[in-house]
Amino acid sequence: MSGRRNLVIPAAGALIIVEEQLPELPEGGLLLETLVTGLSAGTELAFVKGDHPGLRSRLDSELGLFLPDSADTAYPVRRLGYMEVARVVESRTDAFSEGDIVAGAYGHATAHVSDPLNEHLVPLGEDLDPLLGVYAAHLGPICANGLLHAAAEATGGPVRSLADGVEGRQVLVTGAGPIGLLTALFAQSLGAREIAVADSDPRRRRLAEELGFAALDLGDDPGRLLKTRWRHGPADRGADVVFQCRGRAQALHAALRATRPQGSVIDLAFYTGGADEVRLGEEFHHNGLTLRCAQIGRVPRGLAGQWDRARLSAETIKLLRSHGDVIRKHLITDVVPYDDAPLLIHEVSQHQRHVLTAVFAVAPAYL
Numbered sequence: 001m002s003g004r005r006n007l008v009i010p011a012a013g014a015l016i017i018v019e020e021q022l023p024e025l026p027e028g029g030l031l032l033e034t035l036v037t038g039l040s041a042g043t044e045l046a047f048v049k050g051d052h053p054g055l056r057s058r059l060d061s062e063l064g065l066f067l068p069d070s071a072d073t074a075y076p077v078r079r080l081g082y083m084e085v086a087r088v089v090e091s092r093t094d095a096f097s098e099g100d101i102v103a104g105a106y107g108h109a110t111a112h113v114s115d116p117l118n119e120h121l122v123p124l125g126e127d128l129d130p131l132l133g134v135y136a137a138h139l140g141p142i143c144a145n146g147l148l149h150a151a152a153e154a155t156g157g158p159v160r161s162l163a164d165g166v167e168g169r170q171v172l173v174t175g176a177g178p179i180g181l182l183t184a185l186f187a188q189s190l191g192a193r194e195i196a197v198a199d200s201d202p203r204r205r206r207l208a209e210e211l212g213f214a215a216l217d218l219g220d221d222p223g224r225l226l227k228t229r230w231r232h233g234p235a236d237r238g239a240d241v242v243f244q245c246r247g248r249a250q251a252l253h254a255a256l257r258a259t260r261p262q263g264s265v266i267d268l269a270f271y272t273g274g275a276d277e278v279r280l281g282e283e284f285h286h287n288g289l290t291l292r293c294a295q296i297g298r299v300p301r302g303l304a305g306q307w308d309r310a311r312l313s314a315e316t317i318k319l320l321r322s323h324g325d326v327i328r329k330h331l332i333t334d335v336v337p338y339d340d341a342p343l344l345i346h347e348v349s350q351h352q353r354h355v356l357t358a359v360f361a362v363a364p365a366y367l
Contacts, residue, residue: 001031001089007108007341009077012050013349015342023113030114030121031090035101036366037108037338038083038134039358041348042177042247046272047077048349053272079107083134085124086112101126103136103313108341110362122313131332131359131366132320135182140316141309142296143183146268147190148307149292150241152300153264159303162315165241167191170230172239174218174255175246176204178331178357179268183243184213185323186315194230196239198222198254199246203354207330218250223257223283236260244269249277256283256291264290334358335367 006020025031046052054072059065082105088096095116096102103122106112114121122136150165166187173184176199184195197208198216205215216222227237238260244252247269255265256278283289299307320327333356336344341360347353361367 001033001111004109004111005338006078006110007080009047009075009080011075013048013346015048015345017339017342020109022111025090025092025113026115028093028115028117030088030093030096030116032084032086032102032104032106032112032114033089033362034084034086034110034112035130035361035363036085036134036335037081037360037362038139039341039345039348039355039360040081040083040139040178041355041358042179042270043082044080044345045349046270047073047080048345051272081108082106082138084108084112084137085130085133096121096123101128101130101133103133105138108338108360110338120309120313122310122317124317128317128320129324129328131335132324132328134332134357134359135178135320135327136313136316138296139178140182140319141312142268143179143186144312144315145296145299146183146243146245146266146294147186147315148303148312149294149300150243150264150266152303153241153266153290153292157302159300159307161190162186163190168193169240170194170226171196172222172226172242172255172258173197173213174222174242174244174251174258175199175269176201176208176215177245180243180245181208181211181331181356182319182327183245183268184208185211185327186319187243188212189319189322196222196226198251198258200250201354204356207356211326211330218246218254221257222254223259226258227260230260232260239263241266247271249275252278256289259283259287259289261287262289263287264292266292266294268294330356332357332359335361337364337367338362 057066088100147162151159154165196214200218208215242255244255
C-alpha cells in the first residue's frame, strides 16, 4: 500500500477526495487501513463554512492566547476529523500485531502511517462493533472528561470515579447532539438520579425521549421548569450540575439559568461565533455559579497523574460495551460509502440533511 485517499477542503464550501502518497513506514510504526471514519459535524463544519477560529487567528500554546497576526490553519485543510477505526496491516513494533483493530484520530483518510509513541491509539478487540469504535479515541473521551470535571468540582480533590460528580444528583444536558447524548448516557450509567436533555430541534428531543431522558425545548426556558421541579431547599432550586454541549449562546444562557445556586456548568461546547448573548450579569453573577470549560486538551488540575486520555478512552469503551445496542440504534444515524462523504457533509452544512453521527465506510463490509 503506497497511497491513500483523503478528504480535503480546498476552500470554504468545497470538499474533494484526493489521492496522496504515504510516507515510508519507520521502525516502531504502524500501517493502518481505515475501516470506517465518523463525522464530527460541529468541528468539521466550522472548517467547511469558514468560521473556525483557527482560520482567523493563531493559538500561542505558551501564552494560552489567540493572536490575530496569523492563522493556525489555512486552506486547503488536509486533515479533517478525529473518529477513525482501522486495521493494522503492517507493524514494526511488538506493541501491536497485524490484524489488530484500533481507534485513532487521524482524519478522513483511507490509510495512515502511525507513530504509536506519539499518537493516541485505542485497541478495540474483536468483540466491539467497529461502528461504535468511532467514539473511542476522541469524541467519547471528550464526554468522559466532562464527567471528570464535574467530579473534580464536586469533590474538590481526588476523583475516585466519574460517578463522583453525578451519582444521586439531578443533571441537565443542554444540547442533544452526539456529545450531549453520550454525556447523558454516561451520567445515566453512573447513577444520576434524574436527567433532562434540552435542545431546540424536535427531532433530537424525540431521540432524547427514546433514550429515556426528560426532553425539554431550549426555547421554552428549561431553567424555569426545572427550578419548579427540582427543589433542594428554600431558595435552592435547579440542576446540581449542567453539561453544556451546544455551541450557541442561547444554550449557555439556558444552562446558567437552570443551575442551582453555587452549582456548576461544565462546558463542552465549541463557540465558533463567540457567545455575545450570554448575560453574565444575571444568574451567573447573582447565583454564584461556576462555569468550567472541560475540553479534551486537559484534565482538572492535579489529576493528570491519575487520569489521562487512555483512561478516558477506557471509560468510553465501558460505556460502549454496556450501551452499545442503544448507541448503535439511536446515535449512528447514517452509514454511507466513503465516496459519498463530500456530498453528505455538503448537505449537512447547507441544512439539507440532518445527521447525528454519520459514518463513512471505507470497507464495504460495514455498509
